[in-house]
Amino acid sequence: MKIHTKLLWSVLFLLVLYPLQAQKIQGLAKTPPMGWNSWNKFACDVSEIMIREEADAMAASGLKEAGYQYIVIDDCWQVTRDSLGFIVPDPQRFPSGIKALADYVHSKGLKFGIYSCAGDKTCAGRPAGRGHEYQDALMYAKWGVDYLKYDWCNTGKMNAEEAYSTMRDALFAAGRPIVFSLCEWGNNKPWLWGAAVGHLWRTTGDIYNCFDCKKNNGNWFANGVLQILDMQNGLRKFAGPDHWNDPDMLEVGNGMPANEDRAHFTMWCILAAPLIAGNDLRNMSPETKAILTNKEAIAINQDTLGIQGFKFVSKDSVETWMKPLCGGKWAVCVLNRSKSYRSVDLDWKFMSVTDSLSQREFNTSKEIFKIKDIWQNKEGGDTRKPLKAVIPAHDVLCLKLYRKE
Incomplete structure (x- = not known):
């Protein structure tokens, strides 16, 4: 006491x-x-x-x-x-x-x-x-x-x-x-x-x-x-x-x-x-x-840039989200909200965007990115070619895009 x-x-x-x-x-x-x-x-x-x-x-x-x-x-x-x-x-x-x-x-x-x-x-x-x-x-x-x-x-x-x-x-x-x-x-x-x-x-x-x-x-x-x-x-x-x-x-x-x-x-x-x-x-x-x-x-x-991601596009219960990362990298996540699988085709040349919050531009006609699937832990080519994938119900495709040296 x-x-x-x-x-x-x-x-x-x-x-x-x-x-x-x-x-x-x-x-x-x-x-x-x-x-x-x-x-x-x-x-x-x-x-x-x-x-x-x-x-x-x-x-x-x-x-x-x-x-x-x-x-x-x-x-x-x-x-x-x-x-x-x-x-x-x-x-x-x-x-x-x-x-x-x-x-x-x-x-x-x-x-x-x-x-x-x-x-x-x-x-x-x-x-x-x-x-x-x-x-x-x-x-x-x-x-x-x-x-x-x-x-x-x-x-x-x-x-x-x-x-x-x-x-x-x-x-x-x-x-x-x-x-x-x-x-x-x-x-x-x-x-x-x-x-x-x-x-x-x-x-x-x-x-x-x-x-x-x-x-x-x-x-x-x-x-x-x-x-x-x-x-x-x-x-x-x-x-x-x-x-x-x-x-x-x-x-x-x-x-x-x-x-x-x-x-x-x-x-x-x-x-x-x-x-x-x-x-x-x-x-x-x-x-x-x-x-x-x-x-x-x-x-x-935990990326030190500290920018929250944003929804880029939504179609047929499939959402594509993007998050700018430090060092010029990007995260791209495709979320399948539906109860059945969805086929997706990411044609990078149509995904150009400027994020006003981070003042970062994503434009594959200006810069080529390498691609890594973070859940499969696999490198997957680069953004010169479209990426095709099948996403199971209630699942995601999550990619890290980083600059091609």
Whole structure:
């Protein structure tokens, strides 16, 4: 209790000293964050044992080497607040405390993340952050938190930008570099103001583990992969290094067939979306592991140019997407949204485009590109000849185009 009393005095000091000079901590997400979150697979069934095991799996499975670094506990780790208002972890599920768990995650060479909510209670009805922002931020810093996902349940008539800015200011005052993930669901257009507040912001409601569907949850709908993909239209101009559109976490490995998982993962890479796995890392199939660790796909997502891809053309349930990459390279992805195979013929001379966002031109009459199929891991000639392919239902052809020497 003495420690918490000292922390409370620290909170009061920060409230007086910092509000006029607070800002977002810069440079924490120069490329889209990569990690794992407990919610999609486990919901409230979280514990320190499981989180440790997931960290072990990330470190041992090849995901860490592929670039994944955050282990994030979502809702239900907290049960109450103490007499001074400090958040209390569930003593049954987290008997060693959150700091010990964060230390364990750090010992694996990974980073540790946690969840809270801007309202009075979290989405699962646990104590949330409203009115305790500076207290919580100071506690997160003391515990060694590196990433905060901040939800938007039970907020009443709160102003989203003001609520998230308050937590931003608290994180700045606490003095620890913590990636701030705004999980506001896109209701208040966070892409218009989020860049000054957080490092990524949700653009939609929750994802659901299906490729093309909606799930009715009574007073709200969860969306499948294609539904969320369609909701990204018009948002690419707001994304870039340190401020990313977030179409929600990945469902790869949670029950869809491999072709749909592959298409899902590829489109999130084209979107320059955060890659936050949501499966059980302890029990991955070879197909799931291969998808989540594909180096070429991840390189497209993590490209330092920081440009979100765009839909170039759509015809007969087939969409062609393009993403400019650093070094004059391009990613070209052909998505088959239909339930049957589609034959495609990419005639490069008819695919000239100038991307006003990146100021990059794609014109094969001026420049010849070599072609690599990133899922087949095969070189495929160059852009002097059309490329013909058959794409299975709910699958993708994803190509990296690079300059011919």
